Amino acid sequence: MFDFGILFPAVLNGLTTGAVYALVALGLTLIYGVLHIINFAHGAALMMALYGVWFLRQFLGLDPYLALPPMVAVMFAAGYALQRGIVNRASHGKDENILLVTLGLSIVLENLALLVFKSDTRTIDTPYTLATVAIGPAMIAVPKLVAFAGALVASALLLWIVRGTDLGRAIRAVAKEKQGARLVGIDVDHVYAMSFGIGLACLGAAACFLLPAYYVNPQVGNGFVLVAFTIVVLGGMGSFAGALVGGLLIGVVESLGGLWFGESLGQIGIFLLFIAVLLLRPQGLFGARA
Amino acid sequence: MSTPLNRRRFVAQAGATATALAFPLVGGAQPKPVRVGVLHPVTGALAYSGQQCREGALLAIEDINKAGGIRSLGGAKIEPLLGDAQSTPAAGTAEVEKMNEAGASAIVGAYASAICLATTQAAAKYNLPHIVDVGVADQIVERGLKNTFRFSPGYTRCAQIALANLHVLNTAAGKPAKTVMIIHEESLFGTGTANLLARELPGYGYEVKEVVKHANPTRDFNNIVLRMKAVNPDIVIPANYYNEYALLVRTMQQQKVTPKAIYSVLGGAASSYKFVKEFPQAANGIIDCNHWFNPKDKRAFDLKKRVEAKNLFYSYEVFLTYTAMRLLADALERAKSTDRAAIVNALETSTFSDHFLPYGPTKFVNGQNTGAQPLMTQVLGNDIKVIVPRDYRQADPIFPLKA
Numbered sequence: 001m002f003d004f005g006i007l008f009p010a011v012l013n014g015l016t017t018g019a020v021y022a023l024v025a026l027g028l029t030l031i032y033g034v035l036h037i038i039n040f041a042h043g044a045a046l047m048m049a050l051y052g053v054w055f056l057r058q059f060l061g062l063d064p065y066l067a068l069p070p071m072v073a074v075m076f077a078a079g080y081a082l083q084r085g086i087v088n089r090a091s092h093g094k095d096e097n098i099l100l101v102t103l104g105l106s107i108v109l110e111n112l113a114l115l116v117f118k119s120d121t122r123t124i125d126t127p128y129t130l131a132t133v134a135i136g137p138a139m140i141a142v143p144k145l146v147a148f149a150g151a152l153v154a155s156a157l158l159l160w161i162v163r164g165t166d167l168g169r170a171i172r173a174v175a176k177e178k179q180g181a182r183l184v185g186i187d188v189d190h191v192y193a194m195s196f197g198i199g200l201a202c203l204g205a206a207a208c209f210l211l212p213a214y215y216v217n218p219q220v221g222n223g224f225v226l227v228a229f230t231i232v233v234l235g236g237m238g239s240f241a242g243a244l245v246g247g248l249l250i251g252v253v254e255s256l257g258g259l260w261f262g263e264s265l266g267q268i269g270i271f272l273l274f275i276a277v278l279l280l281r282p283q284g285l286f287g288a289r290a
Numbered sequence: 291m292s293t294p295l296n297r298r299r300f301v302a303q304a305g306a307t308a309t310a311l312a313f314p315l316v317g318g319a320q321p322k323p324v325r326v327g328v329l330h331p332v333t334g335a336l337a338y339s340g341q342q343c344r345e346g347a348l349l350a351i352e353d354i355n356k357a358g359g360i361r362s363l364g365g366a367k368i369e370p371l372l373g374d375a376q377s378t379p380a381a382g383t384a385e386v387e388k389m390n391e392a393g394a395s396a397i398v399g400a401y402a403s404a405i406c407l408a409t410t411q412a413a414a415k416y417n418l419p420h421i422v423d424v425g426v427a428d429q430i431v432e433r434g435l436k437n438t439f440r441f442s443p444g445y446t447r448c449a450q451i452a453l454a455n456l457h458v459l460n461t462a463a464g465k466p467a468k469t470v471m472i473i474h475e476e477s478l479f480g481t482g483t484a485n486l487l488a489r490e491l492p493g494y495g496y497e498v499k500e501v502v503k504h505a506n507p508t509r510d511f512n513n514i515v516l517r518m519k520a521v522n523p524d525i526v527i528p529a530n531y532y533n534e535y536a537l538l539v540r541t542m543q544q545q546k547v548t549p550k551a552i553y554s555v556l557g558g559a560a561s562s563y564k565f566v567k568e569f570p571q572a573a574n575g576i577i578d579c580n581h582w583f584n585p586k587d588k589r590a591f592d593l594k595k596r597v598e599a600k601n602l603f604y605s606y607e608v609f610l611t612y613t614a615m616r617l618l619a620d621a622l623e624r625a626k627s628t629d630r631a632a633i634v635n636a637l638e639t640s641t642f643s644d645h646f647l648p649y650g651p652t653k654f655v656n657g658q659n660t661g662a663q664p665l666m667t668q669v670l671g672n673d674i675k676v677i678v679p680r681d682y683r684q685a686d687p688i689f690p691l692k693a
Contacts, residue, residue: 006520009545013512119337121533123568130571132544139545214509215533219335223509258513262503266513 002259009138010255016144018251019151020210024224025231025243026155027202030162032232035175035195036095037087040102042228043221044109045200049075049207050216051117057124057211064126064208065146071204079200083193106221113218121217129212147209154205155244161198162240171195175238227254227267230274236287246285249273323369324360324628326351326618327389329399329409330611334377335506336402338532342607343401343423344372349596349608350615360619362626368619375400379408386412394418395628398614401607403427403479410438419621419633423614424581424607426556427478431657437630439637439654441617442581442610442647443662445479445556449486452555452579455666455678456525457494459689466690467550471523472501473514473538475530483529483555499523508534511541518542524550524690528557535559539572550690554578561667561674564603573669575691577677581606582665585676585684587646613645617652620644648682 002010024046031039039045052071056062062070086105091097131142162168173181174191182188214220231250235242250270258266277284328347331340351368359365371389375382382405389397396419400409406425413420414435422430422440426448431440460467472487474480481503488498499521502514515538518526526542526549528535536559539552552560552575559565560578583590593612594604602608617640622628625636642652650661666678668687675685 002520006516010513010516013510013516017510114333118341119333120341121338123536125568130540130544132546141544215537217337219507223507255513258510259516 005137006259007256008136009140010259011252012135012138012140013144014252014255015248016140016148016251017255018248019148020206020247021224021227021231021251022244022247023147023151023154023202023206023209025228025235025247026158026240027199027206028225028228029232029235029238029240029243030158030171030195030202031199032229032237035171035192037192037196038095038099038102039196039199040099040225041082041105041109042102042199042203043223043225044106044113045075045079045221046203046207046224047113047216047218047221048078048109049200049203050211050214050220051113052204053207053211054122054124054216057126064124064211068205068208071208072201073204075204075207076197076201078197080193080197082200083196084189087196088189088192110218110221117218119218121215123215124211126212141213143209143213147213150205150209151244151247154202155240158198158202159240167191167194227270230270234274234277234284236284239284239286242284242286321359321364321366322628323367324363324622325369325371325389325392325394326615327373327386327394327397327399328370328615329373329375329382329385329389329397330401331375331377331382331405333374336377336531339424339605339607340375340377340401342602342605343399343611345597345600345602346608346611347398347423347615349593350612350619354616354619360622362623363628366628368615368622373399375402375405375409377402377405379405382406382409383412385409386418390416390418395622395630396421396618396633398423398611398618401425401611402477403430403482404477406430407478410435413437417630417634419618419630419637421614421618421637423611425479427482429478429482435657437634438657439617439659440657441614441642441649441652441659441662443664444658445483446486447662448579448664449483449490449555451664452553452666453487453490453494455579456553458678459687463689467496467524469497469499469521469523470525470527471499471518471521471549472527473518473530474501474503474528475506475534476503477506479556480529487527487529487555496525504530504534506531506534508537511538512545514538515541515545515547518547518549519545526552528552528554528560530557532559532562532565536565536569536572539576540569543572548691552576552691554580556580556664560669562603562605563674564605566669566672566674567603570672574672575669575688577666577668577687577689579664579666581610582648582667582676583609584646584648585682590646593646609647613647616645617642 028042031037053064053067056067090101128142132139170186170191231246235246253269257269330343355367359367373385382400386409398421400406401424403425406422410420414437419437426445428444428446472484474484491498554560557578560576561580566573597604620642621636625632653660665676667674668677676682677687
């Protein structure tokens with residue numbers, strides 16, 4: 001139906017989009033998969049991060065890629081403070097409370113953005129916004145390639161943190177057995193907050209990679225958060241490799257679906273895949289059997 | 291949600307009304323303001339356009355009130371009742387109910403076709419005059435609603451003018467363009483426009499290779515542009531709102547897809563100063579058949595300066611709603627009353643001429659201003675110039691574009 005010259009760019013394009021999905025999902029999988037916090041505010045947090053990058057560019061002239069260190073740091077701090085100051089306090093140790101608190105947070109953040117920034121859609125212009133690189137017959141936008149590479153590096157980094165550091169061991173311990181972790185002297189509240197912080201830090205990075213080729217408005221997070229939840233379940237809860245592979249897979253499926261079924265129905269492929277995984281491999285692609 | 295009418299409220303309102311009726315001259319020193327609903331989607335997917343519309347309406351009200359209000363009503367000021375349709379027809383309808391309860395004499399709004407379709411109908415229940423500021427779908431004025439008036443052109447007229455002019459441009463250039471691809475947004479406006487074009491284009495000798503629909507918002511146009519690459523049309527016709535239009539054209543530029551022309555019909559960004567400023571390269575050469583002001587009328591540029599002084603872009607939403615509000619003020623002036631039936635009557639017989647749109651004499655037939663027409667513009671040298679018709683021409687068209 002389509003020749004190689006069309007299919008190949010569509011796949012590459014899906015991979016680059018998927019990499020950003022993966023980065024958003026990585027943050028979610030840490031919070032949702034490991035700590036079992038259903039963070040409905042994830043999309044709103046991404047939106048705030050995007051506004052942060054936009055603000056730095058617009059008013060300080062900071063290149064979005066150079067904004068990476070401050071954005072990651074600020075988002076980490078915000079996540080840490082949010083968990084310790086609001087989510088943890090308001091939850092009283094009940095999961096269903098957390099759900100409502102994060103949902104409420106997302107509503108507050110979205111409307112705050114609406115108040116401050118208006119619902120105008122904003123973009124930034126950089127010298128490389130429209131630059132492309134030819135890979136075979138495909139023209140791939142430079143910001144998308146950077147996002148792809150950035151997402152891979154970020155997931156490797158996260159994997160290292162969780163597998164190779166004391167903090168990572170503590171996170172895994174808390175995820176497995178909260179009470180036991182507390183008994184061996186792990187500060188559970190601190191670990192929760194660190195995980196939340198790292199989760200939002202991923203969004204800070206995602207925002208820096210996303211904005212050069214994308215836009216921001218108060219509703220921008222919604223489109224990502226549903227896909228991110230799907231990826232987390234698809235890849236296996238709490239699995240970082242799963243989030244990465246799941247993200248890339250979803251990106252490609254969405255891209256090819258859009259090519260065949262038209263843009264409006266493009267996402268149908270994602271959810272068909274999702275249902276198939278739930279039926280045939282409910283623990284997710286990389287998830288351990290419960 | 292509307293306030294329930296309880297006993298106290300009823301007594302208070304009935305009392306106020308009775309007092310006003312019994313002693314019309316007591317409050318005569320300060321005439322009662324005329325309440326006008328200003329209803330737009332100022333939040334949600336269409337928020338940018340909705341806010342632009344609201345700005346236009348408020349500027350007009352400012353001008354009308356500064357110039358002494360409605361003189362035939364003793365200098366009554368216009369008091370806006372702001373409403374937010376939240377980019378959905380349902381929310382728009384709810385706002386109409388609220389405005390009716392709040393005693394609006396008329397409504398100006400509601401930008402998007404799908405929303406206008408709902409709000410005009412809701413207002414019709416109360417014979418509440420409703421001036422449609424933008425809403426291009428022709429169904430809006432084809433349902434026999436006595437309260438509904440549209441000053442600007444509908445999409446049938448825009449599509450016909452666009453097609454006729456495309457044919458003239460193409461013929462003059464030696465017919466380089468033979469195939470067309472249409473990309474449209476999925477609501478009433480985009481779908482209706484696209485259907486019209488797809489039906490009419492073959493009659494002019496063009497082959498419609500593909501008609502692609504997309505959602506609002508769409509995050510990524512790469513697939514559509516890849517399809518475009520496969521189809522390789524001579525002309526690309528987009529009919530969509532600002533964000534998607536901008537993203538589409540930028541993606542075309544990235545993928546190095548350069549058709550002989552990007553020829554928009556009511557394109558959301560094609561004749562937008564915002565787009566030209568933000569993406570001058572992508573915007574260059576784009577032709578659009580859209581709402582536009584008379585470029586030879588100084589008042590159009592005076593308003594442009596005022597809008598730009600507020601750090602806003604002078605978009606069609608601003609000047610269309612601005613003019614719609616002035617049309618209403620003119621009708622109020624001649625109705626000499628805030629009675630809804632009298633306003634409807636004044637609009638039906640309106641000969642409103644104090645405006646800067648290229649419309650000719652105002653004459654409403656079934657609620658549609660028959661003189662209304664779009665202009666053809668092209669982005670040339672980082673500015674938007676009128677290319678057709680000749681009476682308003684500022685620059686010669688460039689067609690086809692150099693690859």
